[in-house]
Amino acid sequence: DGATAPKETGPQPGTPSCSPPSHPPAMEDDFQFVLCEGCRQESPNLKLLTCLHTLCLDCLSENKPIRQCPVCRTAIPQASGIPDMDNLLFTNLQAKLSIYKKIRDSDGPNCSRCRGESATVWCSECEEFLCAKCFEDHQWFFKKRSHEARKVEELRAESAHQFLEDTRKSCNLFCSRPGHTDQGHISSIYCKRCEKALCCSCALLDSQHAPFCDIRSETQRRQEELGTMNQELKQKRSGFEATYAALQDEAARLEEAQREMRELIGQRVEQLVRLIRQEEEE
Ligand SMILES: [Zn+2]
Ligand SMILES: [Zn+2]
Ligand SMILES: [Zn+2]
Ligand SMILES: [Zn+2]
Ligand SMILES: [Zn+2]
Ligand SMILES: [Zn+2]
Structure with missing residues (x-):
C-alpha cells in the first residue's frame, strides 16, 4: 500500500537524548x-x-x-x-535530612508557624522554620531568645554532613508514632512499660502507664548501662585474648614435638635399614 514506515527515524523533537532515571535516588x-x-x-x-x-x-x-x-x-x-x-x-536522621532538603529546596522553606511567609530562620531547639515576624514572637513573646536559631541562608551553604553535625547538639528525638515524625513532635517523655520515647500528646493517650520518666534521665541511664556493658566486654575480650595466646603456645609446642618425633622415626628407620643390610651381607 506504499505507506510503509521509514526504517530509521531521527531523534524526535522534545525527546532528550539522555533521559533522567525514572526513579531518582x-x-x-x-x-x-x-x-x-x-x-x-x-x-x-x-x-x-x-x-x-x-x-x-x-x-x-x-x-x-x-x-x-x-x-x-x-x-x-x-x-x-x-x-x-x-x-x-x-x-531521626531521615527527619533531619528532610529538614536539610527543605533548606536546600530552590523555593526555600515556609514558616512552620504561619505557613504563608518564607522562612528566614531555623530554630534547632523548636525544630521549626520561622519567618521574620514569627521569629520576633519566638524571641520576645515566647521568650525563647536563648534558643540556637540560625539563618536559613547560612544553612543553605552547608553540606548535609555539616548540618547533621551541627544539629547533633540539639539531641532532639522526634516521636516515632506515625505522622508525629513528619510533624516534628519532639519526644521528651519516656514510658518504661512500652519502652518507648513519647511526645507530650502521645503521653496523654498512654496515661495508664504513668508515671513516666524524663527522656534525658533515661538517656543517661542507658548510657551508663552501655558503659558497664563496654567494660564487661573489654574484660571478656582480654580473657579470650589470654586463652588464644595460651592455645597458640600449645599449638607451637605440639608442632615442635611432631617435628622431633618425625626426626626420631627417620633415624630409627635408617638404623633398621642398616641392620637388615648387615644381616644380608653376613
Ligand atoms: Zn537480618
Ligand atoms: Zn521497606
Ligand atoms: Zn511565620
Ligand atoms: Zn526555638
Ligand atoms: Zn506506655
Ligand atoms: Zn507522638
Missing part, C-alpha cells in the same frame, strides 16, 4: 543507609531487628515467612514478626 548516596533495607525507601516506621537489619513496617507486614529477617534469614522472636524496637536513630 531518594537521598544523597552517603545517606542510603538510613533507608529501609527491604524497599530502599524512607519511612517514619523503621524497626530494628535483632540481626541489626532495619526494615520498615510496610515491608515487615508483607514479609514471608513472617518470623524471618528477609535480608539474612535470622529468626524474628516476636510472634507477629514485627520487632518491638524502633530504629529511632535512622528515623
